[in-house]
Amino acid sequence: MATIKYSLSGKPENSSIRISLSAGRGITLKAPTGFYTRKEYWSYSKKGNRLVNNGQFKNSILAPERKIKNDLIKLEKYVLDAYNEAQSNGVKVNSQWLRLQIGRCFERVSDSGQSELVIDSIESIITDAEVRKIMWSFFNWLAS
Secondary structure (H helix, E strand, O other), X not given: OOEEEEEEEEEOOEEEEEEEEEOOOOOEEEEXXXXXEOHHHEEEEEXXXXXXXXXXXXXXXXXXXXXXXXXXXXXXXXXXXXXXXHHXXXXXXXXXXXXXXXXXXXXXXOOOXXXXXXXXXXXXXXXXXXXXXXXXXXXXXXXX
């Protein structure tokens, strides 16, 4: 059975929330969710002489963090459903797949996996520039 946990990484005042999908023995996929929060809003418990990440917000959080908390609940359900579907269809599940599911959940990417963000579109144009140059010269050659 697959399980989802969240953790924080980064500076205390602006920490990135990361998702961890544990899918059986030795299979753990991690990816950033795109959400940020302060570490003081995150729940930790004491285990022995160290703090252990509980993977969730404290109960007394501010309104913006409540929105993020609800989005993380939505993401957990979406990723688990997508994982079960991927397993039944024999789809390879890796970190890239997990990032794609995060993007789809919040409509950051289209179903084709193409990002809707301007920055990603520009990067795609730059990456494909050499191919376009070759194709343009090929079409010019055909026309002559």
